[in-house]
Each structure stands twice: as structure tokens, then as C-alpha cells.
Amino acid sequence: MFVEYLKYQEAGRHANVADLHKHLSVMKFAIFGNKHQTKKSKSIEKLFDVITQNGDKFAIDGPFYDFLRKEKIAMPAPDEIITGNEFTADIAISFGGDGTLLRTASRIGRKAIPILGINAGRLGLLTPTSNEDIGYVIGKIHNKEYYIEELSLIEALTDGEELNSYPFALNEIAVMKHDSSSMMTIDVTLNGNDKITYQADGLIVAAPSGSTGYSLSVGGPIITPDANVLVLTPIAPHSLSARPIVISDSTVIDIKVNSRSRNFLIAIDGRNESCSETTRITVRKADYRQLVIRRHEHTFIQNLKDKLMWGTDLRD
Numbered sequence: 556m557f558v559e560y561l562k563y564q565e566a567g568r569h570a571n572v573a574d575l576h577k578h579l580s581v582m583k584f585a586i587f588g589n590k591h592q593t594k595k596s597k598s599i600e601k602l603f604d605v606i607t608q609n610g611d612k613f614a615i616d617g618p619f620y621d622f623l624r625k626e627k628i629a630m631p632a633p634d635e636i637i638t639g640n641e642f643t644a645d646i647a648i649s650f651g652g653d654g655t656l657l658r659t660a661s662r663i664g665r666k667a668i669p670i671l672g673i674n675a676g677r678l679g680l681l682t683p684t685s686n687e688d689i690g691y692v693i694g695k696i697h698n699k700e701y702y703i704e705e706l707s708l709i710e711a712l713t714d715g716e717e718l719n720s721y722p723f724a725l726n727e728i729a730v731m732k733h734d735s736s737s738m739m740t741i742d743v744t745l746n747g748n749d750k751i752t753y754q755a756d757g758l759i760v761a762a763p764s765g766s767t768g769y770s771l772s773v774g775g776p777i778i779t780p781d782a783n784v785l786v787l788t789p790i791a792p793h794s795l796s797a798r799p800i801v802i803s804d805s806t807v808i809d810i811k812v813n814s815r816s817r818n819f820l821i822a823i824d825g826r827n828e829s830c831s832e833t834t835r836i837t838v839r840k841a842d843y844r845q846l847v848i849r850r851h852e853h854t855f856i857q858n859l860k861d862k863l864m865w866g867t868d869l870r871d
Contacts (some may be wrong), residue, residue: 582611582697585637585644587659588619589651598675598686599623599650603630605693606667614642636823642749644668646696653681657824660845661721666832669703669846671696680767685860692850702849706764706780707804708841720826723841726765729822730812730836731757731790733829738793740813745806753797757790760808760838776797779855
């Protein structure tokens, strides 16, 4: 309970423990989901059942609500349809895969709302709760028996054209070539001093929670979520000496791209947009953290074993 009280106190929403107990006697969930998992969407009925049985309330994202109605999913009337990013809740639920959780995080922004990721996707490294565990986990949350983990985010800033995307990333910020043209020259300066030049198809700057995502797929290291580091991982580098490097998360990273196509893509947790090569990108650690809900018994290493079979001898 003390952990939850600190979170609400930091958000300026409650003045004392009595207020917190009163507020949490009935919880409000904000539900976001994947509109492309038709076969698995029916399992969300269990989520609605548990929420209503506990006497709690829920709001639901408008497009996801329309999708569930189209799929004829049985659900009680929500207390609120979420149409923008101005919403309140005690807990946000991301029902889908890792991509759904990343989109949910961008909707929450700086609001001190923890996310519970329920895996209705494929791998789900960020969403360890399975459909089969919905009743158990929601019951634990209702009884205030859960752990809040704080994850670092990174931010992209530009010196020219403004980005259309939400500039904060829980996983990674990547610059990539725009099409199938020749590789790019990517000049990276760390803290205004050390310069690195990559000849490659792109470069990934990954936060710790993103080390098991895009960065890992192109040879980056696995980083524990509580590490105070960032990872620079080149994409298809032209030199065998270009290897991923782990740096302090206090480092300010300036990126300049030269491309024959005169433009490049920037991807912020998968939200892509085109930039002119005259645009300079600065990546730095964000000034806030994303709150996620973890079960006490489910550690990061256990998740690696379950999802990636990490450290498993398949010869046994």
C-alpha cells in the first residue's frame, strides 16, 4: 500500500492515507487493446467479468470498444468511452502484445497511471500476464497486492522540423534509410565530444526495456530494466568493427544523417515519420518514468526464460 500511496502523492491527487483508501475501495481501469487479434479478443470477456465481479469500474478506448462490438464480444456498459488522451484511471490495462503496450504508454504520457500488460499477442516480453492469469492478477490488483516498476524512457528532439509523433519511447528511437537506396552515413556525437561514424542502414538507440526488442534482433545485448544505461546498435553496418555499445543513460546523443535520398525515417517505438537529412536528432533520457505492474513472483530473468527460452539447454 505504501508504494501506491507514494505514486498518488507524487501525482498530487491525494493528501492523506484515508483519502487513498477511500479512492481505492472502487478502482477504475482504463482499457486499451489490439484491434487485429480477432481470434484472441473473446478472452477479454474474462477481464470484464472479473472487473464487474469486484465492483470496479472501467473506461475503454473508443476504437477498441467499436472493434469489440463489431466482433460481438459480450461486455457490460463501460463507465466511459476514451476519445483522446484526457482521461483518468487508477490502472491502465493493455490487452494485446508489446506494440499495444507501447501505444498505451504513449496515450498515458506523463500521467502517473501504472500499466498492466495482458498478452493477447505473440511473444509479449513487455506483457508477461497471460490470458489464463487474468482472474488471478486482477484479483491481486483489486486487493492492492502488486508491485510497481518504474521504466526509463528516452526522448527525441529535433533542431528543425517538429516531429508529428509523440517524442518519448519506452523501447527505442531509431533512424533508418527511407527506402531501398544505399546505406546512410550516420554521425553520432556523445555529450558534444566523442564522435562515432556509422556506415549502415540505420541506428537504434534503445532504453533498457527496449533491449529485448529491435536492438536484440540486430545483435544488441540484453539489459535488465533497472540498469541506468542506453544501447547504440547499428543496423546492418558496413564495417565488422561496428558493434553495439552500452553507454550511461545520462549521455546526450546528437545524430546527423547523410543519405543519397536526402531524407530518412525516424521510428519512435514503431511510430514512423520522414525527416529531411538536414534535420538533426537529439536523443536523451526522458524526465519522467513509465509505471508498469509486475507480479512479485515474475522477474525479468524468469520472463526471459519463459519467452525466449534464455539459458535453456534444448538438448535435455
